[in-house]
Amino acid sequence: METREAPSIVRMDGVGKVYPMGRIRVHALRDVTLSIRQGDFVAVVGPSGSGKSTLLNLIGCLDLPSEGTYQLLGRNVQSLKDNELSRLRGEGIGFVFQDYSLLRRFDALRNVELPHYYVHGRANHGRALQLLSEVGLAGRAAHKPTELSGGEQQRVAVARALMNSPFLLLADEPTGNLDSKSGRELIDLLQRLNAELQLTMVMVTHDPSVSSRAHRVIHLQDGQIVDDRLQESAGLPPDAALGAG
Amino acid sequence: MRSLVNIWFALLGMRTNKLRSSLTILGVIIGVGAVIMIVSLGNGLRRATELEMEAWASGTVEVRAQMWGPVFVEMEAIARDMNVVSGSVDELRLKGMPPTEYQPRGLQANDVEALRKLATSMVEVVPQIETYAQVVYQGQYLPAGNVTGVTPEYLQVYRSEMKYGRFISAEDDSTAAAVVVLDETLVDYAMGQGVNPVGQILHLTVEEVPQNYMIVGVVAKRKGIQGIAPRPVLVPLRSAQLRLNTGAKNQVHLLAARVDSRVPRERQYAVAEINTILRARRGIAPGAQADFWVQDTLEFSEERLRIIRTMTLVLSLIAGISLVVGSIGLMNIMLVGVAERTWEIGLRRALGAQRGDILVQFLAEGVTLALAGGVGGLALGVGGSYAGSRLVTQLRDLATLSPDVFVIALGVSLIVGVVASIYPAWQAAALPPTVALRSG
Ligand SMILES: Nc1ncnc2c1ncn2[C@@H]1O[C@H](COP(=O)(O)OP(=O)(O)OP(=O)(O)O)[C@@H](O)[C@H]1O
Numbered sequence: 080m081e082t083r084e085a086p087s088i089v090r091m092d093g094v095g096k097v098y099p100m101g102r103i104r105v106h107a108l109r110d111v112t113l114s115i116r117q118g119d120f121v122a123v124v125g126p127s128g129s130g131k132s133t134l135l136n137l138i139g140c141l142d143l144p145s146e147g148t149y150q151l152l153g154r155n156v157q158s159l160k161d162n163e164l165s166r167l168r169g170e171g172i173g174f175v176f177q178d179y180s181l182l183r184r185f186d187a188l189r190n191v192e193l194p195h196y197y198v199h200g201r202a203n204h205g206r207a208l209q210l211l212s213e214v215g216l217a218g219r220a221a222h223k224p225t226e227l228s229g230g231e232q233q234r235v236a237v238a239r240a241l242m243n244s245p246f247l248l249l250a251d252e253p254t255g256n257l258d259s260k261s262g263r264e265l266i267d268l269l270q271r272l273n274a275e276l277q278l279t280m281v282m283v284t285h286d287p288s289v290s291s292r293a294h295r296v297i298h299l300q301d302g303q304i305v306d307d308r309l310q311e312s313a314g315l316p317p318d319a320a321l322g323a324g
Numbered sequence: 325m326r327s328l329v330n331i332w333f334a335l336l337g338m339r340t341n342k343l344r345s346s347l348t349i350l351g352v353i354i355g356v357g358a359v360i361m362i363v364s365l366g367n368g369l370r371r372a373t374e375l376e377m378e379a380w381a382s383g384t385v386e387v388r389a390q391m392w393g394p395v396f397v398e399m400e401a402i403a404r405d406m407n408v409v410s411g412s413v414d415e416l417r418l419k420g421m422p423p424t425e426y427q428p429r430g431l432q433a434n435d436v437e438a439l440r441k442l443a444t445s446m447v448e449v450v451p452q453i454e455t456y457a458q459v460v461y462q463g464q465y466l467p468a469g470n471v472t473g474v475t476p477e478y479l480q481v482y483r484s485e486m487k488y489g490r491f492i493s494a495e496d497d498s499t500a501a502a503v504v505v506l507d508e509t510l511v512d513y514a515m516g517q518g519v520n521p522v523g524q525i526l527h528l529t530v531e532e533v534p535q536n537y538m539i540v541g542v543v544a545k546r547k548g549i550q551g552i553a554p555r556p557v558l559v560p561l562r563s564a565q566l567r568l569n570t571g572a573k574n575q576v577h578l579l580a581a582r583v584d585s586r587v588p589r590e591r592q593y594a595v596a597e598i599n600t601i602l603r604a605r606r607g608i609a610p611g612a613q614a615d616f617w618v619q620d621t622l623e624f625s626e627e628r629l630r631i632i633r634t635m636t637l638v639l640s641l642i643a644g645i646s647l648v649v650g651s652i653g654l655m656n657i658m659l660v661g662v663a664e665r666t667w668e669i670g671l672r673r674a675l676g677a678q679r680g681d682i683l684v685q686f687l688a689e690g691v692t693l694a695l696a697g698g699v700g701g702l703a704l705g706v707g708g709s710y711a712g713s714r715l716v717t718q719l720r721d722l723a724t725l726s727p728d729v730f731v732i733a734l735g736v737s738l739i740v741g742v743v744a745s746i747y748p749a750w751q752a753a754a755l756p757p758t759v760a761l762r763s764g
């Protein structure tokens with residue numbers, strides 16, 4: 080990776096995350112050292128409970144590491160105040176979750192605008208409508224989430240993630256609840272965004288056909304990175320050894 | 325701008341659970357309504373009493389030659405304090421066991437004379453005889469049993485005015501004339517509104533013997549008086565003494581003196597002066613208990629006013645309890661709302677919401693619910709106190725719609741809203757985003 084010229088956006092060094100569970104301390108992550116550069120398309124894979132979501136939450140500044148140091152855009156995340164973290168998330172990081180995560184009483188337009196309200200304190204219909212048409216939902220702005228299919232809802236969520244033009248898009252199993260066709264369409268969309276906007280992307284997935292589309296696959300096990308490799312020819316099935324690991 | 329957005333989010337949040345929001349609002353409505361009702365009815369009651377004070381008691385000090393009440397001891401203490409009782413204070417302290425037996429002696433006509441001559445603190449004195457008779461007018465019993473014998477000074481002492489005809493004259497009194505003056509409240513009640521009975525005959529029946537009295541006048545009723553006035557039938561003092569078989573040929577039952585002051589200290593002085601003069605006249609040893617007692621009617625009304633204030637306060641506290649219950653309901657609903665929407669809170673935080681945004685959103689939700697309750701409670705309270713003032717005669721037309729009722733309703737509900745939702749809102753704001761997101 081050092082061979083790439085793009086600047087490093089995420090830089091973790093010896094990061095660990097410990098959850099106190101009563102007397103026991105659960106080590107969800109240990110000694111994670113990684114660097115993600117601008118324009119990367121990273122898939123995080125690994126068995127359930129291996130710490131994928133935990134890692135994504137740390138990268139997205141939803142939580143802070145218990146050990147090690149984490150720098151985002153060169154700033155030490157641990158030294159930021161809660162409000163600064165909120166602002167950083169709102170302005171610079173887009174999230175897509177497995178369960179679509181739309182507010183049910185808002186229509187698609189309002190859902191897409193939500194991050195804009197929190198950062199700028201007002202609506203921006205123009206940009207929201209433009210994003211909706213970019214994700215192929217031009218006519219659905221007034222639809223409530225219950226009036227949209229799962230794939231459509233997830234695309235609304237992608238549009239929402241893009242609302243404030245983030246430098247980083249994080250997706251936790253975005254295709255987890257979708258059928259294979261909608262899943263493929265969603266990954267197509269993400270891949271296009273990555274290619275066209277040079278949008279840095281980190282995506283947690285269980286699905287080898289999804290991780291095969293990434294430039295780089297990080298394999299987690301028991302909270303540790305056991306493999307981290309580039310896939311020069313994205314689109315190939317993942318290495319058999321990775322799946323077994 | 326940002327806060328406005330959060331308030332808008334709060335309003336949207338409430339819309340999703342209309343029934344629950346309505347029930348919560350209802351709780352606050354009942355609480356605020358109860359407080360408003362109590363406050364405005366309390367105000368009405370107080371105003372009624374104040375008017376009554378103006379009407380009846382303003383400036384009169386009554387002296388009764390009857391059994392003494394507990395008030396007496398206090399009055400005497402004041403008399404001593406003010407050093408108007410003859411003899412030095414020390415002398416008074418040395419003596420002073422009350423007589424073991426008490427024989428009531430009526431006040432004498434010359435007691436009245438003494439007060440008129442010696443007292444400086446009162447404008448006028450009127451002796452009175454109180455007795456009972458059946459009052460019959462045109463074959464109908466009137467609902468008034470007590471007949472009062474008075475002298476012409478009565479009008480002045482009680483600051484009354486004539487509605488029709490004339491009052492009892494000095495000549496009526498000296499000749500023990502068979503004339504009677506009625507109070508307008510009695511005329512209105514028994515004969516009909518606006519009837520002028522002057523010149524008609526009224527029968528006062530004592531011991532089965534009816535006596536004919538000529539109605540010569542009607543005393544105008546006073547503002548604020550409800551029901552029949554305390555002295556509805558007035559006859560000349562001597563007529564009462566000689567004709568109505570009161571057994572009090574030279575005695576009177578009551579003296580009423582008018583003191584032209586509402587200053588408590590001056591009124592106390594008047595009471596003390598009456599005490600001193602009458603004690604001396606009646607030869608009561610310093611420190612011994614007197615056979616009369618002096619009662620400041622204004623003080624009586626003030627006492628009543630104090631009781632009404634206390635009552636209003638106590639009732640307000642009870643109404644306050646329903647307000648507290650309403651607030652607890654609101655707080656409970658807010659806590660439930662926060663718990664239910666934990667995931668939503670996490671999502672909003674992930675999308676850039678700061679703790680303050682979440683706090684404002686939930687606070688605004690609680691305050692809006694409470695304010696809705698406040699407006700409803702205002703309607704209920706105002707409506708309720710009007711209904712109350714229709715149903716309770718004593719409060720007729722007295723429900724006071726003062727501006728402070730609006731201030732109370734809005735202020736109270738604002739406070740309820742903030743107090744009940746600050747903790748749930750704070751809890752929502754303090755949720756770590758990851759924990760909140762996991763709850764989905
Ligand atoms: N808030 C928390 N409190 C306690 N333990 C936690 C918490 N969050 C995660 N963990 C634990 O940390 C470990 C890693 O969890 P994480 O959610 O990161 O796994 P994952 O790889 O995303 O799993 P999955 O594929 O099932 O989503 C798990 O053992 C989990 O129980």
Ligand SMILES: [Mg+2]
Binds near residue numbers: 133251
């Ligand atoms: Mg996970």
